[in-house]
Amino acid sequence: MKANYGYKDGSGEFYITIDTDLCDGCGKCVAACPEKVLEVTEDEIDPLADDLVARVTDAHRKKIKYSCAPCKPTGQPSNLPCVNACEPVAIAHSW
Amino acid sequence: MSDSKETEYWRWTESRWTNPDLDWKDGDIISAGVDVGSVSTQSVIMVDGELYCYSNRRTGSNSPDSANNAMTWALEGTGLKLENIQYSVGTGYGRVNVPFANRALTEIACHARGANFMYGPSIRTVLDMGGQDCKAIRCDHRGKVTAFLMNDKCAAGTGRGMEVFADILQVHINDVGKMSIVEDEPEPVSSTCVVFAKSEAVGLLRKGYTKERVLAAYCSAMAHRVVTLLERLGVENDFAITGGITKNIGVVSRIEKELGVTAPEPKVDPQLAGAIGAALFGKALVEKARKKG
Numbered sequence: 260m261k262a263n264y265g266y267k268d269g270s271g272e273f274y275i276t277i278d279t280d281l282c283d284g285c286g287k288c289v290a291a292c293p294e295k296v297l298e299v300t301e302d303e304i305d306p307l308a309d310d311l312v313a314r315v316t317d318a319h320r321k322k323i324k325y326s327c328a329p330c331k332p333t334g335q336p337s338n339l340p341c342v343n344a345c346e347p348v349a350i351a352h353s354w
Numbered sequence: 355m356s357d358s359k360e361t362e363y364w365r366w367t368e369s370r371w372t373n374p375d376l377d378w379k380d381g382d383i384i385s386a387g388v389d390v391g392s393v394s395t396q397s398v399i400m401v402d403g404e405l406y407c408y409s410n411r412r413t414g415s416n417s418p419d420s421a422n423n424a425m426t427w428a429l430e431g432t433g434l435k436l437e438n439i440q441y442s443v444g445t446g447y448g449r450v451n452v453p454f455a456n457r458a459l460t461e462i463a464c465h466a467r468g469a470n471f472m473y474g475p476s477i478r479t480v481l482d483m484g485g486q487d488c489k490a491i492r493c494d495h496r497g498k499v500t501a502f503l504m505n506d507k508c509a510a511g512t513g514r515g516m517e518v519f520a521d522i523l524q525v526h527i528n529d530v531g532k533m534s535i536v537e538d539e540p541e542p543v544s545s546t547c548v549v550f551a552k553s554e555a556v557g558l559l560r561k562g563y564t565k566e567r568v569l570a571a572y573c574s575a576m577a578h579r580v581v582t583l584l585e586r587l588g589v590e591n592d593f594a595i596t597g598g599i600t601k602n603i604g605v606v607s608r609i610e611k612e613l614g615v616t617a618p619e620p621k622v623d624p625q626l627a628g629a630i631g632a633a634l635f636g637k638a639l640v641e642k643a644r645k646k647g
Contacts, residue, residue, distance in 0.1 A: 260500050263587070266507035272586075274503070303460045304499045306635055307642060321507050 260304055264315035265323050265353070273324045274353040277313050279304070281349035284311035291344035294319070294326045313349070327352070363526050364517035366598070369623070370409040370427050376401055378434045383640050385441045387632025388421050389461065390448030393485025393513050394598065397424035398629035399439065403637050407432050410625055413485075417448030425454070441636035445628050447486070457639065462491060462502050464631030469594050470497025471630050473618050478590040481580065481609070481617075482627065483599035485513040488580055490587040497631070503587045510546030511576040511605075513598045518548050519572055522555045523565050534569035534604030542575035569604060577608035584613065593617055596627035 265274035279302055286299045296319045302312045319326045330339050331354075342350050378384060381401035389396045391413055398408040409428035413420045421444065425436065436454055444452030445464045452458070461482075469480040475495040482489040487506030493499050509515050520527040540563065543554050551572075558568045576599075593615045599605050600620055610616055622630075 261502075263501070263503040266505050267583070268507055304463050304502065306457075306459050306463055307638060 260302075262304060262314065263353075264320050266321055270324070272353055273327075275315050275323060275327075276351045276353065277315075278349045278351075279312040281347040282312045282345075283347060284313065285346070286313070287344040287346070288313055288341040288350055291340040293329060293340070296323065296326050297341060324354075361524070361526075363520045363524055365412075366527050368409075368411040370407070370430065372407040372432055373405055376404060376406050378406055378432065378438070381406075383441075383637050384434070384439050385443070385633045385636030385640065386425070386439045387443050387445065387464065387629040387634070387636060388424060388452050388455065389446040389464065389626075389628035389632060390417050390421050390424075390444065390452060391446045391461075391485045391628070392448075392487075393517075394625055395420040395424040395446075395448075396626050396629040397421070397428040398626055398633045399428060399434065400630075400633040400637065403634060405622070405630070407434070408623075408626055408629065410623060413448070417451035418453045420448065421452040421454075441640050443632035443636040443639075445632040456636070459632060459635055461628045462489060462504065463499055464628045464635065465489065465596055466491050466493040466499045467497040467631030467634050468627030468629070469493070469596050469631075470495075471634060472596070472620060472622055472624070472627060473592070473594040476592045477594045479584070479587075479593045481584060481593070481595045481597075483511060483513070483580065483595065483597040483605070485598065487512060488583055490584045492587060492590065501587055503583060505583055508546075509548045511579045511599075515546070515548045515551070515576065516599065516602065518551050519555065519569065522552050523568060525565060525569065528601075530569055531573070531602035531604040531606070533566050534573040535607070536566050536570045539574065540567045540571045542578055543571045544575075546572075546575045546579055573602070573604035574608055577605050577612060580605075581609055581612045589613055589615065591615060596620075596624050598625050600624035 260279045263274045395413045442455045444455035444458045445461045449458040465482045480491040489504040492501040595617045
């Protein structure tokens with residue numbers, strides 16, 4: 260299941276996509292993120308499942324452009340710690 | 355002295371309903387779903403997965419009160435009491451504030467499940483246009499979410515935006531959709547931003563636009579904005595719409611035209627989708643607990 264966390268506003272589209280079919284809940288992305296954007300919880304989109312998956316926290320969901328800015332200072336895709344930490348390649352950034 | 359009560363153009367009608375063909379006392383699993391949205395609150399009670407009773411009312415400033423009031427009104431005249439309900443699920447913006455809920459679930463999962471119930475297992479894409487946000491959801495034949503995209507940072511294309519326009523143009527909110535269907539379709543408004551709605555509307559009226567054409571311009575911009583959200587996720591047939599804006603033919607017809615799809619007509623109030631899905635999850639969670647023994 261592809262969960263797109265983020266928003267579109269006047270300055271662009273900012274979504275972090277987590278593929279929960281690939282995510283194994285290992286938590287390495289949570290540790291890698293310097294801004295605490297991510298967390299591992301019960302899959303809220305599939306209430307009947309028991310596995311844990313990563314998601315963007317509610318605190319950051321509507322401001323990820325700013326939360327993620329320290330890792331992409333020029334605004335261009337670069338070596339993002341969360342993406343690098345994820346072995347199953349479950350995380351993607353739209354900008 | 356004349357009675358000058360100001361007409362509230364934005365006020366839509368609250369409603370409740372009881373299924374005349376069901377007796378809750380014959381049921382096995384009684385579950386409830388309460389969707390406390392930013393604009394409206396629905397309380398749906400299901401008996402063995404069938405709609406038993408519901409209410410749909412405006413959300414007040416206090417979420418727990420809104421949940422309690424919606425539930426009380428839904429149960430009115432049925433003889434059913436809160437204690438008889440085995441499992442209640444809260445969803446929506448105020449889901450953590452439903453005092454009697456056994457669990458809170460995200461409205462994304464609930465809307466997919468609700469749309470599956472309302473429109474059938476062929477639905478693969480659901481567009482929810484709610485009071486304050488829009489969601490695009492992809493699901494499977496069971497109503498299980500396979501992808502989603504939401505924009506809750508912007509009120510354009512939401513019920514709140516519609517209320518503002520209805521008020522500015524002094525058109526009752528129920529009539530906005532029908533009135534926006536015009537012969538010569540105008541350009542969509544340049545800015546859908548609800549903050550600038552008044553200036554946009556005044557500007558167009560000054561240019562000689564009729565109220566109908568202003569509404570057409572706004573509905574057209576709303577539809578386009580929502581279509582870009584959907585296209586980002588990808589639209590797979592069959593396509594369905596939930597949420598209050600489903601009742602706005604002006605937006606719905608323009609979305610259908612732009613996407614080249616037709617959305618099925620709702621047989622149940624489309625604002626109920628979240629609460630219906632929540633009640634169905636409640637039933638599933640009771641069944642899951644029973645299996646565990």
